[in-house]
Structure formats: C-alpha cells, structure tokens
Amino acid sequence: MTPTPQVMKAIVVEAFGPPSNLVIKDVPKPTPQPGFVLIRIKAFGLNHAEIHMRRGEWAESMPIIGIECVGIVEDCPGGEYPIKTCVAALMGGLGRTINGSYAQYTVAPVGNVVPLSNSEEVLPLPWEQLAVFPESYATAWTCLFRNLEVQEGQNLLIRGSTSALGRAAANLASSCGVSVVATTRAPERHPELLDMGARTVEKEGPGLPERLRLPDESKFDAVLDLVGNSTLLESLTLVRRGGRLCLAGWLGGLEPIRDFNPLLQMASGVHFSFFGSPIFGSNAFPVSDVPLHDVVQMVANGKFQAKPSKVFRFDEIQEAHRVMEGGESNGKIVILGY
Structure with a gap:
C-alpha cells in the first residue's frame, strides 16, 4: 500500500496582487534531501521583499514566499544538525527558488541555518522575539x-x-x-x-x-x-x-x-x-560569518533590546501584509507558526 502523502498548512500566493491573495491551504509537506534541513517553523518575520514577491515585482518567487524563520530541526539527512535543535534560517533561495517560510514546515540549505539552542526547553528568548533576528x-x-x-x-x-x-x-x-x-x-x-x-x-x-x-x-x-x-x-x-x-x-x-x-x-x-x-550562504558570504548566536545572547543579557513591533497569528497574514505595506509596522512584524 502506498503511504498517504503528509500535508501541512501553508500560506500560498494564489495570484500576484493584493494581500487578499495570500490564502491558507493544505499542501504537501516537504521532504529534505541531503544538504538541506527540514524545519518545523515556530515563527517568522515579514520583509518588504515579500511585498514585491506577492505583487509579482521580484525577479524570482515561489507560491509559498518567506525568506526567514526560526524553528526546530525535524529532519537533517546529512546529520549536520541533531533533531530538535532550535535554529534560525534565512535566504538560500527561501521564497525565491524553493518554497519559503509562510508554512508549517520548510526545507533550508544547511549553509543557511544557524543553531540557537540545543532544545526548546532552554531557549535564550521567546520564539516571537527570536524571529526578529535572522534576516x-x-x-x-x-x-x-x-x-x-x-x-x-x-x-x-x-x-x-x-x-x-x-x-x-x-x-x-x-x-x-x-x-x-x-x-x-x-x-x-x-x-x-x-x-x-x-x-x-x-x-x-x-x-x-x-x-x-x-x-x-x-x-x-x-x-x-x-x-x-x-x-x-x-x-x-x-x-x-x-x-x-x-x-x-x-x-x-x-x-x-x-x-x-x-x-x-x-x-x-x-x-x-x-x-x-x-547572497547569504554563498562562499563569499557564509551565514556562519555572522555571529547571530552572540547577537541573540547580547539581547538575552540586556545589552540592548530587540523585540517585534507587532505579532500576528498565522491566519492574520493578510492583515499583517496590509500593515507592512501601509508603513505602519514601525519595526519587525512577526507571524507565529501554525
């Protein structure tokens, strides 16, 4: 008997246009190949680039956009990251050439993933705050x-x-x-x-x-x-x-x-x-060159503050895009995972 394909919830760009074209659908859950990491997304930040992707103004975009996220490693065929490692992921084609972070799960290139903690029980900051950092x-x-x-x-x-x-x-x-x-x-x-x-x-x-x-x-x-x-x-x-x-x-x-x-x-x-x-993830600009873990620790230690300006639920993505597009974000907008 052929196993039933696993599905997940994702926010899909049904057609280029306004925020109302961002629709939640059931889609196949991605399967990681060697060199990639399957991440269960806990939160993701919004970016102005995604407005242009949604409108069809970007050179490349996928039906599931989103260029960054934070979450938990669920599978890593190459063994670079242990299961349950808490990570941040950014760029590496996310939302552009591979389906991105507006979903329950995404697959990101190993070179575009940064470990933040060994487990969810010892997070340096809450998920919605960690989502401020990657991009x-x-x-x-x-x-x-x-x-x-x-x-x-x-x-x-x-x-x-x-x-x-x-x-x-x-x-x-x-x-x-x-x-x-x-x-x-x-x-x-x-x-x-x-x-x-x-x-x-x-x-x-x-x-x-x-x-x-x-x-x-x-x-x-x-x-x-x-x-x-x-x-x-x-x-x-x-x-x-x-x-x-x-x-x-x-x-x-x-x-x-x-x-x-x-x-x-x-x-x-x-x-x-x-x-x-x-360019992040290329030989000239490896993500490992950025001390993202140290920056997170600086905030955790109170050296400076870094919090989301607004936090929305997964099913509030249309309103979140309207706020960002209207210039009302006043900082980083974060979407909680489904």
Missing part, C-alpha cells in the same frame, strides 16, 4: 562590519532607521561604540531611536545635508542608506574622503536612478558598495 540582524551586521567596516568612535549615518533593518543597525552600531545619527520620516519615532542609542535623529527628506552638519563641519565616516535610489546620490555627498557608503534597502521604492554620470556625480575618494541578503 535583519544578519544583514545589518554584514553591512556594518564587512561593507562599511565601522569602528568604535566613528560617525555613522543610517537613513531609514525605523525599518527593521535600520533598527538592527542602530542597535548593533551603538552597542559597539559607534556614534549613530538616524533619520526617519516620522518625528514621533525620534524618542525610540534615541532609546536605541542614536546620538541624534533628523527628519528624512529635503534639506537633510544642511541639517546634518557634524560638530567640526566634517562629513560621516560611514553612511548606511536604506531609502535607496532616490537618496543615493545625496548620500554620496555626506561621506568623507576615504569613508564608506553602503546601499542595502529601497524604502523609497524601486525606481532606478536616471542619467547617473559618475564623472559628475560620484564623490572622489568615497568607497561605495551594495549588499543584498540573497
């Missing part, structure tokens, strides 16, 4: 300490600081002795950013360079631009000679830069780089 903190850490190479005592500007990635960057940088200047479009969020360690906060928008003068009239050692193409050329003018600019987000939209002429618009002596988290 946002791994990306923030890499932007800060690999692309920008920030150091204690330097001045860092973070544009788009109230996003989940911006908050992660502000937390990490300030905890390492970097002087952070943050920007946001929402003045009511200034106190939150100051509490996270920002030295000062400015309103994101026209006239920003004139409002960002440092005490000695110098420029910034580093700029992390999460607003994107609409502010990139301006950000180049805010970096000192020998300083660094990293582009890592598109909160201002995906519209490309028109008529960019490096001869006239590129700042001399400024190092400009880009970081996109889909």
Whole structure:
C-alpha cells in the first residue's frame, strides 16, 4: 500500500496582487534531501521583499514566499544538525527558488541555518522575539562590519532607521561604540531611536545635508542608506574622503536612478558598495560569518533590546501584509507558526 502523502498548512500566493491573495491551504509537506534541513517553523518575520514577491515585482518567487524563520530541526539527512535543535534560517533561495517560510514546515540549505539552542526547553528568548533576528540582524551586521567596516568612535549615518533593518543597525552600531545619527520620516519615532542609542535623529527628506552638519563641519565616516535610489546620490555627498557608503534597502521604492554620470556625480575618494541578503550562504558570504548566536545572547543579557513591533497569528497574514505595506509596522512584524 502506498503511504498517504503528509500535508501541512501553508500560506500560498494564489495570484500576484493584493494581500487578499495570500490564502491558507493544505499542501504537501516537504521532504529534505541531503544538504538541506527540514524545519518545523515556530515563527517568522515579514520583509518588504515579500511585498514585491506577492505583487509579482521580484525577479524570482515561489507560491509559498518567506525568506526567514526560526524553528526546530525535524529532519537533517546529512546529520549536520541533531533533531530538535532550535535554529534560525534565512535566504538560500527561501521564497525565491524553493518554497519559503509562510508554512508549517520548510526545507533550508544547511549553509543557511544557524543553531540557537540545543532544545526548546532552554531557549535564550521567546520564539516571537527570536524571529526578529535572522534576516535583519544578519544583514545589518554584514553591512556594518564587512561593507562599511565601522569602528568604535566613528560617525555613522543610517537613513531609514525605523525599518527593521535600520533598527538592527542602530542597535548593533551603538552597542559597539559607534556614534549613530538616524533619520526617519516620522518625528514621533525620534524618542525610540534615541532609546536605541542614536546620538541624534533628523527628519528624512529635503534639506537633510544642511541639517546634518557634524560638530567640526566634517562629513560621516560611514553612511548606511536604506531609502535607496532616490537618496543615493545625496548620500554620496555626506561621506568623507576615504569613508564608506553602503546601499542595502529601497524604502523609497524601486525606481532606478536616471542619467547617473559618475564623472559628475560620484564623490572622489568615497568607497561605495551594495549588499543584498540573497547572497547569504554563498562562499563569499557564509551565514556562519555572522555571529547571530552572540547577537541573540547580547539581547538575552540586556545589552540592548530587540523585540517585534507587532505579532500576528498565522491566519492574520493578510492583515499583517496590509500593515507592512501601509508603513505602519514601525519595526519587525512577526507571524507565529501554525
């Protein structure tokens, strides 16, 4: 007798379009192949990339989207992780080339999985809090300490600081002795950013360079631009000679830069780089390079706070996407597992 295929609940993109197209369905439970880990998902964070996937605006996406999660190892054919290990998983094709985390289970490449605890009984933080870390903190850490190479005592500007990635960057940088200047479009969020360690906060928008003068009239050692193409050329003018600019987000939209002429618009002596988290898991950017476990322990030990801005149930995914798309998230939105 042929065994009955196992099924699971998953949130499926029925057709590209609005949040109402995210529908919960019964689908086959995935089976891990060697080199992959089967994870029972306990919680997952939402990301702006998933809005674009849901709309059909991303180059690649699967019917089950979702680029990160935290959960428990249920099967690992290669034996890299013992059963019941608590892990975080991010990227590695999740939601893009393999079905992602909007489900009860997912399979992630071994190289894109990070252990957090040996068992659920000794978790460093609750699941909904652990779900804040994988994509946002791994990306923030890499932007800060690999692309920008920030150091204690330097001045860092973070544009788009109230996003989940911006908050992660502000937390990490300030905890390492970097002087952070943050920007946001929402003045009511200034106190939150100051509490996270920002030295000062400015309103994101026209006239920003004139409002960002440092005490000695110098420029910034580093700029992390999460607003994107609409502010990139301006950000180049805010970096000192020998300083660094990293582009890592598109909160201002995906519209490309028109008529960019490096001869006239590129700042001399400024190092400009880009970081996109889909590269995680490659030989150049292994997830093991990111001390995610140590970052979680920093929060568990009270060095800084990292909590979800909003937590939704699995069956509230449509409302969660509406909140994120409407710019109401004010940080990381987390979905509890089914």
